[in-house]
Amino acid sequence: xxxxxxxxxxxxxxxxxxxxxxxxxxxxxxxxxxxxxxxxxxxxxxxxxxxxxxxxxxxxxxxxxxxxxxxxxxxxxxxxxxxxxxxxxxxxxxxxxxxxxxxxxxxxxxxxxxxxxxxxxxxxxxxxxxxxxxxxxxxxxxxxxxxxxxxxxxxxxxxxxxxxxxxxxxxxxxxxxxxxxxxxxxxxxxxxxxxxxxxxxxxxxxxxxxxxxxxxxxxxxxxxxxxxxxxxxxxxxxxxxxxxxxxxxxxxxxxxxxxxxxxxxxxxxxxxxxxxxxxxxxxxxxxxxxxxxxxxxxxxxxxxxxxxxxxxxxxxxxxxxxxxxxxxxxxxxxxxxxxxxxxxxxxxxxxxxxxxxxxxxxxxxxxxxxxxxxxxxxxxxxxxxxxxxxxxxxxxxxxxxxxxxxxxxxxxxxxxxxxxxxxxxxxxxxxxxxxxxxxxxxxxxxxxxxxxxxxxxxxxxxxxxxxxxxxxxxxxxxxxxxxxxxxxxxxxxxxxxxxxxxxxxxxxxxxxxxxxxxxxxxxxxxxxxxxxxxxxxxxxxxxxxxxxxxxxxxxxxxxxxxxxxxxxxxxxxxxxxxxxxxxxxxxxxxxxxxxxxxxxxxxxxxxxxxxxxxxxxxx
Amino acid sequence: xxxxxxxxxxxxxxxxxxxxxxxxxxxxxxxxxxxxxxxxxxxxxxxxxxxxxxxxxxxxxxxxxxxxxxxxxxx
Numbered sequence: 001x002x003x004x005x006x007x008x009x010x011x012x013x014x015x016x017x018x019x020x021x022x023x024x025x026x027x028x029x030x031x032x033x034x035x036x037x038x039x040x041x042x043x044x045x046x047x048x049x050x051x052x053x054x055x056x057x058x059x060x061x062x063x064x065x066x067x068x069x070x071x072x073x074x075x076x077x078x079x080x081x082x083x084x085x086x087x088x089x090x091x092x093x094x095x096x097x098x099x100x101x102x103x104x105x106x107x108x109x110x111x112x113x114x115x116x117x118x119x120x121x122x123x124x125x126x127x128x129x130x131x132x133x134x135x136x137x138x139x140x141x142x143x144x145x146x147x148x149x150x151x152x153x154x155x156x157x158x159x160x161x162x163x164x165x166x167x168x169x170x171x172x173x174x175x176x177x178x179x180x181x182x183x184x185x186x187x188x189x190x191x192x193x194x195x196x197x198x199x200x201x202x203x204x205x206x207x208x209x210x211x212x213x214x215x216x217x218x219x220x221x222x223x224x225x226x227x228x229x230x231x232x233x234x235x236x237x238x239x240x241x242x243x244x245x246x247x248x249x250x251x252x253x254x255x256x257x258x259x260x261x262x263x264x265x266x267x268x269x270x271x272x273x274x275x276x277x278x279x280x281x282x283x284x285x286x287x288x289x290x291x292x293x294x295x296x297x298x299x300x301x302x303x304x305x306x307x308x309x310x311x312x313x314x315x316x317x318x319x320x321x322x323x324x325x326x327x328x329x330x331x332x333x334x335x336x337x338x339x340x341x342x343x344x345x346x347x348x349x350x351x352x353x354x355x356x357x358x359x360x361x362x363x364x365x366x367x368x369x370x371x372x373x374x375x376x377x378x379x380x381x382x383x384x385x386x387x388x389x390x391x392x393x394x395x396x397x398x399x400x401x402x403x404x405x406x407x408x409x410x411x412x413x414x415x416x417x418x419x420x421x422x423x424x425x426x427x428x429x430x431x432x433x434x435x436x437x438x439x440x441x442x443x444x445x446x447x448x449x450x451x452x453x454x455x456x457x458x459x460x461x462x463x464x465x466x467x468x469x470x471x472x473x474x475x476x477x478x479x480x481x482x483x484x485x486x487x488x489x490x491x492x493x494x495x496x497x498x499x500x501x502x503x504x505x506x507x508x509x510x511x512x513x514x515x516x517x518x519x520x521x522x523x524x525x526x527x528x529x530x531x532x533x534x535x536x537x538x539x540x541x542x543x544x545x546x547x548x549x550x551x552x553x554x555x556x557x558x559x560x561x562x563x564x565x566x567x568x569x570x571x572x573x574x575x576x577x578x579x580x581x582x583x584x585x586x587x588x589x590x591x592x593x594x595x596x597x598x599x600x601x602x603x604x605x606x607x608x609x610x611x612x613x614x615x616x617x618x619x
Numbered sequence: 620x621x622x623x624x625x626x627x628x629x630x631x632x633x634x635x636x637x638x639x640x641x642x643x644x645x646x647x648x649x650x651x652x653x654x655x656x657x658x659x660x661x662x663x664x665x666x667x668x669x670x671x672x673x674x675x676x677x678x679x680x681x682x683x684x685x686x687x688x689x690x691x692x693x694x
Binding site: 065066068070102104105108188191192195196199208216217220221224226227229230314317318319321322323325331432433434435436437438439 | 638640641642643644645646647648650651652658659660661662663664666667669672673674675676677678679680683
């Protein structure tokens with residue numbers, strides 16, 4: 001072997017086999033998370049060092065049941081194993097990771113992996129749990145039948161890692177010359193044959209558990225109960241929303257105050273002129289407007305990771321499948337749609353777990369209708385300005401009721417849109433829903449924290465790369481050209497955005513928007529809540545005194561405000577979302593469809609609300 | 620016990636060929652000779668269902684499950 005070259009070891013296994021935990025244990029902190037070229041499937045690689053000092057490159061591939069890929073994630077696994085990726089040569093060794101307590105399906109996968117001709121190591125992870133359950137595995141028999149060395153690990157306790165690395169390294173020495181070419185899509189007959197072989201293997205090498213795990217069964221009888229299970233799921237969701245909106249608030253206030261102070265500091269240091277505007281209003285305010293959502297996203301992801309690692313997420317998909325299926329959505333669309341309540345960007349990124357393209361597209365198209373947290377500042381501003389603070393029927397706050405109905409409008413319209421997409425665009429029955437319900441296990445704090453950090457960083461870097469340049473662009477449009485000397489009214493009225501607002505005003509007149517409202521929509525394209533700041537700028541510089549809500553309550557009619565709220569339920573007011581949709585769908589077609597349908601809905605909803613409230617005399 | 624795993628009927632559904640449904644069932648361990656036990660039913664209309672197939676818990680919809688033909692185990 002040439003010593004300069006580091007051999008690559010690819011980890012392949014079923015979902016939930018502890019593969020990522022093994023990857024983390026092998027590589028420690030030395031990991032690199034990036035994307036595969038052209039797709040946003042996470043690419044995780046790291047370096048493991050043997051006691052001899054030799055190093056191995058470890059690649060963590062998405063979990064799969066077969067090389068016959070069904071989802072974008074699984075396609076990556078297939079292409080990486082077969083060396084079909086442009087930026088990734090075929091691995092030198094495959095490590096087939098098995099959950100030692102659940103060997104049935106992975107043995108067939110191992111047999112399929114053997115047909116690639118690549119050297120393989122079969123590793124029984126979570127062997128401690130298997131031992132506890134009294135599962136007796138004959139390593140020698142298994143190794144003989146698989147034609148690959150077999151070893152055992154406990155990734156979470158870092159047991160057996162050295163042996164695994166030694167085996168992988170020595171396997172890499174062996175059949176260097178043979179290219180991976182043996183694999184082709186197996187037919188049903190071949191899958192059956194492989195299953196038969198896997199079952200014989202099981203019979204020969206594995207003693208069934210003498211003390212089987214009963215915890216999962218007992219938990220499932222509660223958590224999958226038709227009534228109790230649904231109630232528990234709703235309770236968990238309620239807790240999650242409470243956490244996202246109340247726990248995150250102090251941290252968000254801190255971030256906002258921090259960026260505000262940074263902006264003031266920068267303004268004091270920098271000379272007057274457009275540079276200051278660019279740095280303070282463009283860059284600092286731009287970064288701040290993205291980072292302010294980080295606490296909510298961290299809390300949301302923490303919940304999602306805990307639910308995923310414990311095995312509950314599959315149960316949530318099971319309980320929700322029929323409800324979502326009624327609207328033409330997949331059970332697995334539940335998680336992305338849930339994430340979209342914080343922000344549609346991570347929500348859309350997490351649609352990758354959905355195996356069918358149509359179901360995935362439906363989910364992507366409806367995700368932005370979920371009320372994301374960027375709408376909250378807009379909603380609270382308009383509600384506090386225009387909705388009277390009184391109670392309905394003695395108990396319910398009218399303002400709270402309006403807020404609730406805005407959320408409900410988002411959810412209902414998402415279900416309706418999904419239903420229409422299913423009926424109009426892809427007619428016919430719904431897609432397959434088939435998933436393993438993994439055994440429950442305690443989430444490993446180290447893994448949860450590591451994943452949380454990686455997800456947070458992915459959000460910051462992706463959103464930052466997309467939002468930041470746009471914020472600068474929107475700032476430039478709203479600042480140039482500068483008003484002439486001695487001009488009356490707010491400066492923004494003379495800028496490109498202001499002119500655009502005046503020019504667009506007739507189009508928005510039927511839905512009751514004044515030119516100020518139209519101008520605020522333009523910077524609001526960068527991120528929804530920026531519209532609040534823009535309104536503040538327009539009215540503050542317009543010579544009005546007092547809090548923005550007070551100004552709006554004098555300037556806007558109730559019909560105007562309601563139309564503005566209705567607009568915001570639907571409007572595609574977020575370039576970051578559109579950019580992520582383009583990346584996930586690989587073209588401008590679907591972002592254009594999304595923009596068009598949401599704009600149409602927004603206009604229609606605002607028109608109906610404005611005209612109806614005027615007819616009711618709410619003007 | 621499973622006596623037969625069928626293709627997904629005579630009708631190709633929504634880009635999913637009948638053979639594809641059979642293959643996916645097979646990949647999840649629904650194979651002739653496997654032992655199947657129904658564990659749970661979904662909250663609405665008893666759909667989807669959770670079954671144990673040779674010790675592995677799988678959730679699937681009834682529509683697909685209809686392609687798996689079972690026979691009661693001989694006592």
